[in-house]
Amino acid sequence: MAKHIDRNMTVKEVLDQYPETARVFKKYNLLIVGKSCGPHEPMAFFTKAHGVEYDQFAAELEAAISEKPEKVDLIEIDPSLIGDTIYQKFVKTAILISVTTGCLYGAIKLFEAGLGGSFDVLAKKAIQMHGSSQLVGWIGLYIMGFFYFILPRLKGTTLAGRKWANLSYFLVLAGLIIRAFFYLLEKSDTPLYPLVAGLLDTGAAAIFLGVCWGTLKKSAEPKGIQDNFLLAGMVWFLVSGIIYSLLNLQLHLGVFKTDNPLIAGSVPPYLFSAWVHLFLMGFVFNFIFGISAKTVPSFLDTPPVREGLIRKFFYIYNIALIGYVISALTRIQAIYFITLLLISHFTWLFIASLRVFEKKVGDLDDVKMDRSHERFIRFGYGWLAISLGIALFQLMSKDSYTLHMLRGAANHGYTVGFVSMLMIGFSMKMIPVFTGNQIWSPSLTRWTFWLLNIGNTLRIGFELLSITKDPTIHHIVGVTGFLEVTALIFFGINIWVTMTKEEAYEVKPIEVFTGNETVFALTEQFPQTIPVLREAGFTKITNPMLRKTLGRAITVKKACDEQKVDFNALKPQIIIAMGEY
Template structure:
């Protein structure tokens, strides 16, 4: 280990690199990546891993290779991260509790309540208290705890710092949990003064939990050496709305208790719900989206200035709607139809502008190929944002009706809007991002992508049924209530599959030995049972990979001729003491590049076929005269032959352009012009 001819390459996975060269852990910690991907490291290629975390991949590789050659530092006998349980595991208690709440007081309570309604409103049930307890459990338990756990784990890594206080983070967890339990018990089952007291105490606990969370978040950001990123405005706004929504919940609870009630009035409840859904949760989702989704899906870069304008428009709309509900609750103020319409219309403009500028439904600028993990999360994200567009349109339709004096006739749409937003957008987005992030947190693959797809179908069927039924005006009868109950049970079944899937993923005791880098089946031509001679004949580029893995003697044709006929890769690896998993990964990776770029080999000077999908390193191998063009566009590091032969072979022109902020059309135009004219200077 650590010999001079060894080189850490961008296509090697973080996990593989740590296993071979434990000393690189120090480098990862220096770049703020020390605990990313679980104790054994991320199963993603280094180049892709660096791209996701917005770390300069070239610099990271240089530092890793420098550490590899540094003889002054002893090589750890075992990975440092295995010496003690990593403190970052704080996210587990938040996420697992969120899943439990979802399966009890959240989705299950809602589905059961809808089913009970089918038996008739004459049942001796505190329906208002039951539904308000369900709402609190969904917003602060299922989604709130999930957001808190993810934020505590992700934000320090995004900001290259440490969590301000693990103890305070745990304190916020217990405050939230106690508040949720008191709310779940106090509202449906207690009445009068006892119910009101429990309501207030629970609200105080929730406000305390939110306050501690916001404090830890702000202190964590403040200690970061990194400059403020534009997406952080959304996260900070979400934190403020979180605190305000718990404050509104407390104010409404105090009013209810003073009246001897255990339920919030309609106006207080409306203000609380909108601050929680459209303020707290939506802002956090939008912020995390801006930081992660473009990188996950290779989206075209959106206009940051536009996202800045969208931020203010969205918050203005939410603030106006919440403010009017609050004025109605506290002062009995009755706003004009024009004022009532302004908030929903602002939110609609912001939501649709956000999705448009995100470029989510356009052709991606970058195709990562083998570099991404399982992509079963992708349809969740896209479907969730379709729900977001639909959900924000409903209040705008009501607002337009109010402007022409018909708003009251559409008040029944409120329930449809809330469930389109909470189930369709918020829950699906949470499920999709959870399936991607939690697997990376733990450092394993998702337990079952198939179960995730099944959950997507069931939750959508349930949500569509719920929303469509609630689009029908007038009081519900027994049949409609039964259909509502059935839709709730279908969605609950989808949630149960999701919970099982994530729980199993989190409970994997050891990361899988196989690297979780997927290669299209048609390109997985290199298998462990493949004869070495056959592979070298059909895929001559594999010789270079074998040499890199220590088989330098095979450069001699006579040595290759000495290989036993029928000797498989598995047998060769065992005989030579090679890492079979790493060898197969490298062989299939190079094979995929060769196949995907086979058209470049026939590129003529008059009919060049350079595209954004062309691999930079392969193109420069074929046409070294194009190097000055890349250098003129800011890729000076490509003058280093080592960079051209390693890092450059893991990225496409489009990916390199996006990472370095270079205009892809301009670069392609110059490359084509140079290739066709032969003029590169």
């Protein structure tokens, strides 16, 4: 028997050519994992990514095709999953923040430091405005948008509290605007605006936790290896917001008053640094670790992760993180060093348990697909391992300036080398799934990768060399930020266009209408037939999203059978509307 399905057919092609297979996708809860037309993913990769045995799945698809049903049953799909673009405003705003008050503003300040020959010339108030915008605006918004979209599909349910999810976006946006606007206007050493912005961020974090927790509770799916990491990340997000709000309350009440003009109007640097690490290591790292544990074997075609070690790592890491944050807030060096040692060594063990750098198993060697995401993920985990090593060198130094440079280099490795690299890598793989499109420009993807890595290498390398206090080295460090900004601009353009261009459909031109055309094909090529169909009793035909989803899975004849409409009487009306005589 000839096979209809092969390993390199995309999900989109299968659903386009054989709409009767939709019930098989529905059985495995895979009908709408991305946009309505299905992702541009080869079947072999798609099944591996979702933990489904390819041979069994393909056999069921073949059986559905061989049955040749006279009618294709309409499959009920929750409307909230059809054409869901909730993530887009989060991602687009995050990109805008990264190339304005986030990364770009940071690059400008870094350039000023380079011209001044020292990092000590920068006001801490400016550094903290940049840092909070970069963390909350770029990283925080991006993760929130991604998970509002991914979580329901990952857990086979719908998003709990979509209106609340949208509210969380506007709370973060309001906080970012207040932070940027009043930073330029406020001259007081006890400003109110950081507290207001922090409270808005905390409210958004609380909503994020509530919506995601409610979504998990609705799910009947078994608990996955990623679930503990995701829950911990949500809790740390809220805790970091509460702590930062309390710090800004103390700033407003004058607890941190100082005569030093470079520190005035800001939270003490060691406390701000503690919040940065809490946000990154608690919220962001947990989310990335969880998704990595779920996706790395399929995304990189590597051996299965070592689940037992990863589950143990989760508890050790998060318990150690509690001590790490307490030590950073209280400046108890002994606890700080012990917890830093624990976090570093067990994170290295986690990376080994992910098997990121192991040889591919070859399951997908015959599959033709874009693999640009692979190097982002591998290099990202490489940078994490290096950054943890840099952080450990703090244990060997007592000079405050050296400690500051080591901490700065490690932090940059965390945020740009690891977090941004992983965010971009996952985006390059997942955004096409969300949109039903392929990445707009592979060339911009390559430029993004090399510029980001070159900029990060130069920044970390020369920041470590700046321990010598040579002004020339600071001048070089000052220009590295613009390489990273350019990389993020290229990434932003690439992802923005991919998200906003029309969903890709392949529809054969209709030359002679027979009724065997799909409802989508007819109405897409001849929109003047929509009023005719509506008058005939297809009341939902005016909904463009239903035409693009359910309309692609049913022919006009079969739709008439379903709605008890006389096709032979309707056909002449359709032909007239099409312009055929």
